[in-house]
Amino acid sequence: YYLAAAVLILLTIFARNVVTSHTGRAFVAIRDSEIAARAMGVDLVRYKTTAFALSALYAGIAGALYAHLLHGISPEDFTVLLSVDFLTMIVLGGLGSVGGALSGALLLTFLQNALTRLPVVHDFKNLYIVVLGAILILTIAFLPHGLAGVTRSVRQRWAARVRDGAPRVDQIVELGEGSGVR
Template sequence: MRLRNPFVMESGVFTTNYRDDMAFHFPVLAKIRVAVILLLLFLLPFFASTYFVSIANLAGIAVIGALGLNILTGFTGQISIGQGAFLGVGAYTAGFITAKLGLPFWLALPAAGFVTALVGAVFGVPSLRLKGLYLAIATLAAQVIIEFVIVHWETVTNGVHGMFLPAPGIFGYALDSDVSYYYLVLTACIIMTVFCFNLFRSRVGRAFIAIRDRDLAAEVMGIDLFRYKIYAFALSSFYVGIAGALWGHYLRIISPEHFTIGVSIQYLAMVIIGGLGSVMGSIYGAVFITLLPIVLRELSGLLANYLPNIEAVILGLKEAVFGITIIVFLIYEPEGLAKIWQNIKDYFKLWPFSY
């Protein structure tokens, strides 16, 4: 029996039949918590500075991209080092549609998703025969090839000069400020997170997980490996394409150096640090990696008052800290922030009698 007192925490699993077990199981407190978090997120621009909102925008865009990568790498087990280039495909597609064709933004956003999904599916084809390291290298090839195309297809992308994008607008509302853009990003984020949560309760999502755990066993159970791997690549790229489109229109100027392998590595780091195969983990990881350089910059600003030369050193160390963070997480908590948060919750679930 579930207690109905809203201030009582969930303290164990009490379902007695499969229906209850499969159902979305939200204790009252969790519902309230989600509502409060959503409310806070929607009210954020009213009490936070514009600078903070702009960081939130970047984090939100990163969340969408990280969700996409997690679908592919965390849930389907296909490593991709080509994420940065796929972001580029999304950003340039959306940019081409709004800047060069002059079509509205609400059309460009899904179009970017679908075009990137198509490109992703094409580069997913080798995944049928390649596994592990060899697949990682094939996606690295995708990164290099797409970057090359972006630089050289000048009629579409303006090459190395970059492309200026107009301020996006939806149904007559211009989304040209940080705050208005924040609501666009937040909405997109919520929709894509909810979709992701539901995906892994569906037939397709379960198939992805089966492929990750043991592809041969999955095939024996009747999962068409090739089809589902292509689905995974396409779906993941759709997310990344949307993230790219949002990012491009947020920056308003895109050039090839925004979509290098460094970006791919950053997204991989988000997924690893957040937690492979965890939807919430993608969110934690994306926020963490977005904040890391900003916090470091603030810190170096603080220290600069005392030590005049430290800023240059810390900027160099930013990369080092980034790398060391990845390694430390991999060694001490390979399941990432999501697992750490879960451990904390589990501790309090049965506290003070945790045995």
């Protein structure tokens, strides 16, 4: 547990640093438009290779931790359902967001553990597949940017409300004096 938590913290810090760096901005430019990124001078081959290497690094570390957890692995441990789990975690959390990926993974892991503890669930795997599919469809339909998008929009609305908020007292006095209202 402590090893996984330490690796999670280190890799999250590393991912946040990559996202906010020049490399991260290049990744976003390539994701949004390869043509525009190339026009801005972004070396597509270099940054795509870097993205591939970083994803391989994360996958390798995750695989090593998974093998350590299971005391060994075999091809049967990697099912299509596991791939759908990962896809749902990313879509639920929000594409292109480190915090979103983390929140999607935590939420889905919590849901999986909660469903296994339900006393009325006899066929966990089939129920979990149905719930997973429903989450994926509902997220794509109603939260296209995932939980990170919801968090971002709430934060932007709150900041706009604070920034544009109610007029200050001196603004009210100025409006009242020149408006002809007595």
